[in-house]
Amino acid sequence: MGKGRTTMEVGPDGVAIVTIDNPPVNALSADVIFSLKESYEQAMRRDDVKAIVLTGARGKFSGGADINSFGSGKKEAKIGSMSVDFVTDVIEGARKPSVAAVDGLALGGGLEIAMACNSRISTSTTQLGLPELQLGIIPGLGGTQRLPRLVGLSKGLEMMLTSKPIKGDEAHALGLVDAIVSSKDLIPTARRWALDIVECRRPWIKSLYKTDKIEALGEAREVLKFARAQAQKQAPHLQHPLVCIDVVEEGIVSGPRAGLWKEANSSYELQFSETSKALIHVFFSQRATSKVPGITDLGLMPRKINTVAILGGGLMGSGIATALILSNYRVILKEVNDNFLQAGLGRVKANLQSRVKKGVMTQENCARTLTRLTGVLTYESFKDADLVIEAVIENVSLKQKIFADLEEYCPSHCILASNTSTIDLNLIGERTKSSDRIVGAHFFSPAHIMPLLEIVRTHNTSPQVVLDLLDLGKKIRKTPIVVGNCTGFAVNRMFFPYTQSALLLVDCGLDVYQIDRAIAKFGMPMGPFRLADLVGFGVAVATGAEYLKSFPERSYKSILIPSMLEDKRAGEATRKGFYVYDERRKASPDPEIKKYIEKSRSVAGFTTDKIMKLADKDIVEMIFFPVVNEACRVLDEGISVKASDLDIASIMGMGFPSYRGGAMFWADSLGANYIYSRLESWSKTYGDFFKPCSYLAQRAKRGTSLSAPVNQAKSRL
Numbered sequence: 001m002g003k004g005r006t007t008m009e010v011g012p013d014g015v016a017i018v019t020i021d022n023p024p025v026n027a028l029s030a031d032v033i034f035s036l037k038e039s040y041e042q043a044m045r046r047d048d049v050k051a052i053v054l055t056g057a058r059g060k061f062s063g064g065a066d067i068n069s070f071g072s073g074k075k076e077a078k079i080g081s082m083s084v085d086f087v088t089d090v091i092e093g094a095r096k097p098s099v100a101a102v103d104g105l106a107l108g109g110g111l112e113i114a115m116a117c118n119s120r121i122s123t124s125t126t127q128l129g130l131p132e133l134q135l136g137i138i139p140g141l142g143g144t145q146r147l148p149r150l151v152g153l154s155k156g157l158e159m160m161l162t163s164k165p166i167k168g169d170e171a172h173a174l175g176l177v178d179a180i181v182s183s184k185d186l187i188p189t190a191r192r193w194a195l196d197i198v199e200c201r202r203p204w205i206k207s208l209y210k211t212d213k214i215e216a217l218g219e220a221r222e223v224l225k226f227a228r229a230q231a232q233k234q235a236p237h238l239q240h241p242l243v244c245i246d247v248v249e250e251g252i253v254s255g256p257r258a259g260l261w262k263e264a265n266s267s268y269e270l271q272f273s274e275t276s277k278a279l280i281h282v283f284f285s286q287r288a289t290s291k292v293p294g295i296t297d298l299g300l301m302p303r304k305i306n307t308v309a310i311l312g313g314g315l316m317g318s319g320i321a322t323a324l325i326l327s328n329y330r331v332i333l334k335e336v337n338d339n340f341l342q343a344g345l346g347r348v349k350a351n352l353q354s355r356v357k358k359g360v361m362t363q364e365n366c367a368r369t370l371t372r373l374t375g376v377l378t379y380e381s382f383k384d385a386d387l388v389i390e391a392v393i394e395n396v397s398l399k400q401k402i403f404a405d406l407e408e409y410c411p412s413h414c415i416l417a418s419n420t421s422t423i424d425l426n427l428i429g430e431r432t433k434s435s436d437r438i439v440g441a442h443f444f445s446p447a448h449i450m451p452l453l454e455i456v457r458t459h460n461t462s463p464q465v466v467l468d469l470l471d472l473g474k475k476i477r478k479t480p481i482v483v484g485n486c487t488g489f490a491v492n493r494m495f496f497p498y499t500q501s502a503l504l505l506v507d508c509g510l511d512v513y514q515i516d517r518a519i520a521k522f523g524m525p526m527g528p529f530r531l532a533d534l535v536g537f538g539v540a541v542a543t544g545a546e547y548l549k550s551f552p553e554r555s556y557k558s559i560l561i562p563s564m565l566e567d568k569r570a571g572e573a574t575r576k577g578f579y580v581y582d583e584r585r586k587a588s589p590d591p592e593i594k595k596y597i598e599k600s601r602s603v604a605g606f607t608t609d610k611i612m613k614l615a616d617k618d619i620v621e622m623i624f625f626p627v628v629n630e631a632c633r634v635l636d637e638g639i640s641v642k643a644s645d646l647d648i649a650s651i652m653g654m655g656f657p658s659y660r661g662g663a664m665f666w667a668d669s670l671g672a673n674y675i676y677s678r679l680e681s682w683s684k685t686y687g688d689f690f691k692p693c694s695y696l697a698q699r700a701k702r703g704t705s706l707s708a709p710v711n712q713a714k715s716r717l
């Protein structure tokens with residue numbers, strides 16, 4: 001069966017309406033392109049066709065090339081033909097004009113085809129953009145040449161390098177679209193516009209040859225130089241943004257057709273790059289997180305949540321409240337006294353004000369958004385809540401008391417969620433009879449910014465409750481992952497060995513700053529010691545104790561952080577941790593930490609100095625292989641149902657580089673056997689911290705990937 005097609009309908013006015021039809025987003029599959037070509041050939045042949053209006057079915061122009069087909073073609077396939085022979089010669093070069101009627105979205109190849117039309121009419125809310133770079137490729141259907149010629153070089157480069165779409169209104173102001181109309185008027189206006197071109201009442205424009213928006217060569221070179229510097233600064237590990245700039249430059253220096261050929265060659269090559277494979281894996285994995293067996297396949301519908309009550313206005317509670325009111329939820333924020341309440345409400349206001357300062361929110365919108373927030377000191381108004389999120393300090397008996405109170409004050413349909421990052425949910429709900437509606441809603445700090453939401457369910461949590469939270473997560477623009485109940489759940493648990501292995505390496509003689517540099521070079525936003533400073537040593541010690549209690553046989557206990565904490569050196573908040581911080585929070589290495597390190601090494605008693613001179617690659621492996629090992633346990637125990645969820649968790653929760661596809665995807669690129677044998681040999685020298693788990697051992701032995709699905713029967717979810 002084919003995947004998508006175009007239809008053609010010729011009106012009595014002589015305008016052929018060609019519609020791209022490939023649900024859900026009218027992606028340009030091979031079948032769609034083939035059918036589009038046929039429609040154009042037919043339109044050229046037919047005497048009753050004077051002009052063409054190109055549009056998309058169901059209110060969406062096109063979401064671009066079909067990402068499913070990327071990297072699957074044979075490398076020797078003919079290149080460049082589609083962009084030059086079809087888009088440029090057949091659409092743009094046709095002897096009958098085309099007008100694109102653009103609604104909903106025109107992204108990637110979708111926008112590129114629209115730009116090859118001789119005019120574009122759109123609605124004000126349509127999203128238009130070239131997001132190819134976020135998939136590790138560059139525009140391949142002429143976008144690198146036509147976009148700068150329509151909107152100017154700086155704006156065109158900005159749109160490509162950031163991958164961010166713009167709305168119809170802005171596109172109109174920039175000259176990317178020629179008129180804005182309502183959805184209802186889209187096709188009639190485009191029809192008239194096309195006939196106006198035929199009858200010379202409007203210009204017949206070929207974007208590829210426009211020159212009025214492009215700066216003179218000298219100035220253009222300056223813009224390109226600036227763009228290169230920006231790309232290198234923002235994505236120092238990535239090549240394809242620089243390739244994109246080179247391709248744009250080629251068109252400016254040697255003419256647009258030369259630019260098209262360079263674009264065709266480069267975009268084809270990039271499709272097969274490791275970076276692109278990893279980023280496309282991330283694209284699909286992110287969408288797959290909300291498909292949960294046993295939850296989303298039961299035919300249930302999410303219930304409507306209008307009012308959310310939050311307990312605790314600290315950093316987490318106020319961040320969660322901010323995220324919710326920004327997405328139109330009514331929020332009740334409860335605190336224990338007026339001082340705390342005002343501080344909590346103040347934090348929410350400050351979060352919104354910072355959006356106003358950045359120019360992403362107007363003052364009026366900020367004021368309107370705040371009207372959705374109410375502060376309270378009692379449970380009285382909880383009778384209206386559809387969901388409660390408890391975000392108080394990590395104290396079991398306090399949480400038990402709160403959940404018993406919630407059962408009394410909230411309506412029986414109300415979901416009772418905890419934002420705990422470590423405590424067992426069964427323990428929290430022990431004094432209630434509501435275990436079917438108790439669930440974890442673990443946000444990451446700062447909650448209004450970090451994109452991940454870990455939804456934790458126990459054996460008793462009902463599928464309906466999980467579905468409701470999945471729906472809420474999507475509405476507040478988070479990526480939700482559903483996980484089972486255990487110490488640290490999925491994200492924190494898979495990453496607990498991250499800091500511990502770094503501490504072990506230091507106890508064995510390695511330099512703190514060399515470790516941080518190696519890990520940052522690998523692509524993490526910061527190394528484990530800079531991260532420990534940021535999180536604060538108090539939290540690090542408390543969570544370390546939890547892991548030691550739950551997984552004593554494989555926890556590494558170093559005295560380094562506790563002994564620094566004893567001297568009131570607690571991380572960035574005290575301006576002293578592994579680094580010292582100036583008044584602008586800039587971190588510098590601190591020679592004073594030497595004394596703590598020496599003490600820690602003597603207590604650890606490692607005699608070997610063999611690993612004193614590790615290469616960066618070995619540091620990365622000794623830090624991340626224990627993370628992969630723990631992730632394997634998380635999968636084996638059914639805490640997480642698919643490896644791709646852990647990829648997303650590692651990227652969005654911990655900052656693992658997305659261009660490496662996430663921790664498990666990266667591990668599979670190295671091979672289970674390699675990871676197993678390295679862990680096995682380290683465990684002989686340094687102990688059980690490195691001991692490979694049975695899941696890893698079995699997969700290494702069988703030669704299967706770590707991401708291959710786990711036997712469903714073993715799932716604990």
Ligand SMILES: C[C@H](O)CC(=O)SCCNC(=O)CCNC(=O)[C@H](O)C(C)(C)COP(=O)(O)OP(=O)(O)OC[C@H]1O[C@@H](n2cnc3c(N)ncnc32)[C@H](O)[C@@H]1OP(=O)(O)O
Nearest residue numbers: 025027063064065066067068107108109131139140141287
């Ligand atoms: C040659 C060219 O230069 C190369 C290109 O065009 S590369 C492609 C460029 N286009 C893109 O990067 C757009 C990617 N898509 C998106 O950003 C978003 O999906 C969207 C804004 C189109 C829609 O978002 P949203 O409404 O939230 O729905 P979302 O869940 O993301 O997508 C709906 C479905 O369409 C699929 N889909 C979206 N875009 C797709 C594409 N370009 N190809 C194939 N499938 C696509 C998704 O995988 C998802 O499938 P599922 O339901 O089976 O999970």
